[in-house]
Amino acid sequence: MIGILLVTHGDIGKALLNCAAHILDSSTFSVDCLSINSNKNLENYSNIISKKIKDLDTGNGVLIMTDIYGATPCNLLNKFTKENEVAVITGVNLPMLIKAISDRKDNLSIIVKDSMDCAINNIKKI
Amino acid sequence: MIKKKIRIINKLGLHARASSKLTQLACTFKSELFLIKDKNKVNAKSIMEILMLAASKNTIITLEANGEDEKEATESIVNLFGSYFGEGE
Numbered sequence: 511m512i513g514i515l516l517v518t519h520g521d522i523g524k525a526l527l528n529c530a531a532h533i534l535d536s537s538t539f540s541v542d543c544l545s546i547n548s549n550k551n552l553e554n555y556s557n558i559i560s561k562k563i564k565d566l567d568t569g570n571g572v573l574i575m576t577d578i579y580g581a582t583p584c585n586l587l588n589k590f591t592k593e594n595e596v597a598v599i600t601g602v603n604l605p606m607l608i609k610a611i612s613d614r615k616d617n618l619s620i621i622v623k624d625s626m627d628c629a630i631n632n633i634k635k636i
Numbered sequence: 637m638i639k640k641k642i643r644i645i646n647k648l649g650l651h652a653r654a655s656s657k658l659t660q661l662a663c664t665f666k667s668e669l670f671l672i673k674d675k676n677k678v679n680a681k682s683i684m685e686i687l688m689l690a691a692s693k694n695t696i697i698t699l700e701a702n703g704e705d706e707k708e709a710t711e712s713i714v715n716l717f718g719s720y721f722g723e724g725e
């Protein structure tokens with residue numbers, strides 16, 4: 511099972527996680543989040559992210575979701591994309607998170623693709 | 637293979653938590669399970685696929701079950717719809 515980490519502006523990640531747990535009616539074991547405040551020491555955040563990745567990784571890798579591409583939370587994650595068992599995707603939304611949690615027994619690269627597809631497919635004009 | 641038409645009777649239709657309950661139930665069976673609405677056929681074991689049906693109250697969908705426990709799966713899923721997904725209305 512992969513670990514999932516949400517690194518977002520403010521409490522977006524926490525709110526998404528609460529909603530996903532409510533909908534799936536399941537534990538969010540192996541899912542964690544981190545709120546980024548750009549006024550704080552960014553190097554501390556890198557250390558926190560590094561520790562969270564280690565804690566979440568049970569041997570199958572960690573999927574990190576962030577919100578805005580190019581924003582501070584995203585930029586903080588750049589250096590972690592070089593790690594083998596870490597994948598970072600942007601534009602997190604609730605469908606993306608639910609898909610990833612539902613499928614977290616799959617292979618990391620498959621979850622990355624399916625979660626991104628799901629996020630995009632859920633953006634519709636109705 | 638079994639095909640069964642089901643009318644959605646609960647007030648909120650196949651919303652997120654109802655879809656989650658359906659997925660959890662479907663995953664307990666070995667059979668392939670699909671839901672069909674109009675031309676859309678989705679895997680009943682995937683919550684996000686079920687939600688793409690956007691099926692509201694009074695919609696009629698078709699359950700398609702294919703596998704060794706298809707009869708039990710069909711009965712259980714029909715019962716779940718019939719129980720209003722435990723929502724009381």
